[in-house]
Amino acid sequence: MKTATKIAIARALHDVVRFGRGMAGRPDKGLFSRRGITYELDLSQGIDFAIYLGGMFEWTTSVALARLTEPSSLVLDIGANIGAHTLHLASLVGPNGRVMAFEPTDFAFQKLKRNLDLNPQLGSRVETFQCFLTAGDEVRVPHAIYSSWPLTAETGLHPKHLGREMQTDAAQARSLDSVLAERADRRVQLVKLDVDGYECDVLKGATAMLRDQRPVFVMELAPYSLEERGSSLDELLSYFVPNGYRFYTLLGRRRLPSTASQLQRLVADGASVNVVVRADR
Known part of the structure; x- marks a missing residue:
């Protein structure tokens, strides 16, 4: 399903929920507990609303x-946004595990920090980084990156996924390898990667991790987003395939093609699929 279709459905549901909450004198913003985790949510935002609906935000990814x-273990949440998966990962790694969460936009990073503060037991397992992961520490950070998906009518949204770009004023450019050299205390076991077309930027700065640690990836595959950033599926594959990685369906564990042309046929224009990328050991 295309992202725009998902947003359209969410907007229709939000109109119903907002009407019902309004009749009861309840605003769109507030504290909500879902699956034992407390969030501060703005129900006019797509990710927040999906969490409000009972953990429906990328539930197959959560599974x-x-x-x-x-x-x-040590896991990385790259493109953490407001923490929908970050807090889940913190619960999965347990009290002796660690999560390193990366989010470049001021808008989402502040919401991420707030949601971690609301869950101190889980938040203590998470280290946050407001940075744009790329080839090196001196690369220019994009002035704005998509991290908001409003459910109210607005102008200036992305024509395909209906997101809004948010400022990155406080973000630093870092390579993932340099961050890990400074802060990692163990091998990276898993990476959740969802950065709306900047995947190749992240992987350019992660060559040592890919070569030496070879963690499992759970990631979004959106060819149109890669192309918008001047990248491609061919480039994405060039980081994985030489390091022994193969692509698999998210839940079925069925192996997917490892050529760009074949993968491209699996994803409609304006759509994305989440996949597992795992190295053969």
Whole structure:
């Protein structure tokens, strides 16, 4: 399903929920508990609203993360946004595990920090980084990156996924390898990667991790987003295939093609699929 279609459905549901909450004198913003985790949510935002609906935000990804995350491990949440998966990962790694969460936009990073503060037991397992992961620490940070999906009528949204770009004023450019050299205390076991077309930027700065640690990836595959950033599926594959990685369906564990042309046919224009990328050992 295309992202725009998902947003259209969410907007229709939000109109119903907002009307019902308004009749009861309840605003769109507030504290909500879902699956034992407390969030501060703005129901006019797509990710927040999906969490409000009972953990429906990328639930198949959540199932895959639960299957693949090892207790006491180090996992990375790259493109953490407001923490929908970050807090889930913190619960999965347990008290002896660690999560490193990366989010470049001021808008989402502040919401991420707030949601971690609301869950101190889980938040203590998470280290946050407001940075744009790329080839090196001196690369220019894009002035704005998509991290908001409003459910109210607005102008200036992305024509395909209906997101809004948000400022990155406080973000630093870092390579993932340099961050890990400074802060990692163990091998990276799993990476959740969802950065709306900037995947190749992240991987350019992660060559040592890919070569030496070879963690499992749970990631979004959106060819149109890659192309918008001047990248391609061919480039994405060039980081994985030489390091022994193969692509698999998110839940079915069926192996997918490892050529760009074949993968391209699996994803409609304006759509994305989440996949598991795992190295053959």
